[in-house]
Amino acid sequence: MNLAISAVQYVEEIKNGNISVEEFVTKTLERIENVEKNLHAYISVNKNALEEAKQIDKKIKSKEKVGSLLGMPISIKDNICVKGMKTTCASKLLEDFVAPYDATTISRLKSEGAIVMGKTNLDEFAMGLTTEFSYFGPSRNPWNTSYVPGGSSGGSAVSVSANECIASLGSDTGGSVRNPASFCSVVGLKPTYGLVSRYGLVSYANSMEQIGPITKTVEDTAFLLNTISGFDPFDNTTIESERIDYRKNLDAGVEGKRIGVVSEMTGEGLDSAVAKASRRAISKFQELGAECTEISLDFVKYAVATYYVIAVTEAGSNLARYDNIRYGFDFDVEGYEFNAYIKKVRKNFGPELTRRMILGAFTPSAGYAGKYFLKALNVKNKIRSQVKQAFKKVDFLIAPTVPVLPFKLGEKIDDPLALYLLDINTIIANLSGIPAISVPYEIVNGLPVGIQLFADSMQERALLQAAYAIEQTTNLPGVPM
Ligand code: GLN
Numbered sequence: 001m002n003l004a005i006s007a008v009q010y011v012e013e014i015k016n017g018n019i020s021v022e023e024f025v026t027k028t029l030e031r032i033e034n035v036e037k038n039l040h041a042y043i044s045v046n047k048n049a050l051e052e053a054k055q056i057d058k059k060i061k062s063k064e065k066v067g068s069l070l071g072m073p074i075s076i077k078d079n080i081c082v083k084g085m086k087t088t089c090a091s092k093l094l095e096d097f098v099a100p101y102d103a104t105t106i107s108r109l110k111s112e113g114a115i116v117m118g119k120t121n122l123d124e125f126a127m128g129l130t131t132e133f134s135y136f137g138p139s140r141n142p143w144n145t146s147y148v149p150g151g152s153s154g155g156s157a158v159s160v161s162a163n164e165c166i167a168s169l170g171s172d173t174g175g176s177v178r179n180p181a182s183f184c185s186v187v188g189l190k191p192t193y194g195l196v197s198r199y200g201l202v203s204y205a206n207s208m209e210q211i212g213p214i215t216k217t218v219e220d221t222a223f224l225l226n227t228i229s230g231f232d233p234f235d236n237t238t239i240e241s242e243r244i245d246y247r248k249n250l251d252a253g254v255e256g257k258r259i260g261v262v263s264e265m266t267g268e269g270l271d272s273a274v275a276k277a278s279r280r281a282i283s284k285f286q287e288l289g290a291e292c293t294e295i296s297l298d299f300v301k302y303a304v305a306t307y308y309v310i311a312v313t314e315a316g317s318n319l320a321r322y323d324n325i326r327y328g329f330d331f332d333v334e335g336y337e338f339n340a341y342i343k344k345v346r347k348n349f350g351p352e353l354t355r356r357m358i359l360g361a362f363t364p365s366a367g368y369a370g371k372y373f374l375k376a377l378n379v380k381n382k383i384r385s386q387v388k389q390a391f392k393k394v395d396f397l398i399a400p401t402v403p404v405l406p407f408k409l410g411e412k413i414d415d416p417l418a419l420y421l422l423d424i425n426t427i428i429a430n431l432s433g434i435p436a437i438s439v440p441y442e443i444v445n446g447l448p449v450g451i452q453l454f455a456d457s458m459q460e461r462a463l464l465q466a467a468y469a470i471e472q473t474t475n476l477p478g479v480p481m
Helices: 007-015 021-039 049-061 104-111 154-161 178-184 218-228 272-287 298-321 338-346 351-362 373-393 416-421 427-432 460-471
Strands: 042-045 073-077 115-120 167-172 187-190 210-215 258-262 291-295 396-400 436-444 447-455
Touching: 007 021, 007 218, 021 042, 021 049, 021 073, 021 115, 042 154, 049 115, 073 154, 104 115, 104 218, 115 154, 154 167, 154 178, 154 210, 167 187, 167 218, 178 187, 178 436, 178 447, 187 218, 187 460, 210 218, 218 436, 218 460, 258 272, 258 373, 272 291, 272 396, 272 436, 272 447, 272 460, 298 351, 298 373, 298 416, 298 427, 373 427, 396 460, 436 460, 447 460
Parallel strands: 073 115, 073 167, 258 291, 258 396
Antiparallel strands: 042 115, 167 210, 187 210, 187 436, 396 447, 436 447
16 A cells, blocks of 8 residues: 555545545555654554544544545654643653643544554754753654654654655744754744634744644645634634635636745855755746845844744743642642742753753843843844735745754764754744745655745635646655665
8 A cells, every 4th residue: 555645645545435444544554664763753543543533434424524634644743732642742851741732733633534643752842943852752753764854753754764654744943843844844934913813822922923834745734724724702812704725726827926036035155055955946947937036124134033033932931830749740739948949940941941941031031131131032023024025926935844954863962053054944934924835855865955935924725726837847756665
């Protein structure tokens, strides 16, 4: 059986009765069993998956309603709550935490008949871009297991790329869906802020993050977006808007569309292989009839600093609740005075989390807030208006998703600043709330390179059309394992 099929193909196969859900899930579980020792995409696997598959088969047989996903195996980043399953955030602090409810995205997937295959690995609380900062150990890139898979939704991207599920949900605060999608040669979308509910997503920097699909094809992303998007009374940042079928007219093409090539993201600092791939993608768009012009967003140079000040400040406040009293690991409060107790508990955060919590206590503190946090918010507004201005001139912006090729495990783990700088091409979307997608574009020396497109807020349909257009010009091999 071919486990490498897309979500769209899966649905066809089930509908035509070529395979049963039980068969597909059984094979997927076998695949997981075989490759996990090398990849470590999952933190936990759903023990009821096979039972759920049988139930769905039964419903299909008796012509009951099963929803559009027909038992599709989907993996979920382990910072999104799935009722009855552990939600660890790859942290010792939540090692044994079992979610008492489903995130809205999960209840929507389930009501369309998806099967949650398991919870995927991430950098602790989604802070990082290599998945090396997981309490449970790193995930590995299926294209070359000595390399990082990107992050923080690394486990999600690995599981899709290595055919351990059909599709996945990740979260993207500064690039965490798009970065691993690019490193693992799969598609990753960060939707417009407010298009997808964050209810049931463990907050890291809630003013910037969105849950987004990671899939094998652009059409699959449209398919999942149809299911998970839309207003949610449980998340008051979601936008009330008319329902769109993102799969419709996907092949509209880019003839006459204007694409801005962001100078600050395509020049200095790019690996030459990445620069070449991005130039080739741009000429491809021209061949397809788009008009590509260079565009400067000079505030990009402040983006990394701005993003990190805001991200650590929000994290400092969001993570204050992990005091190991309401939930946590086995450690007795007895005999400690409050500060000594918290100090002891916080020692269980990993090094990256510790760094960010210290920074996040400082940036909004009395006497410094104006200098750091409030200033960052001002710059964020400037970046946003510059990006909005750009969309008066162009329909899309383009840049490589990550400035470098995937690198070796351990190579940058001791250099946090070097890692932060690699977010340069993705964070603009989070700072300005706009949607962005990473599409697999080339394989260079066995390593994937993704190309990224941005559109104005709520322009997902057009964005997916452009992504689909470029995807159709590629013919990339599947994962070599
Ligand atoms: N690398 C970025 C960070 O560490 C982005 C992470 C994310 O999008 N969750 O904050």
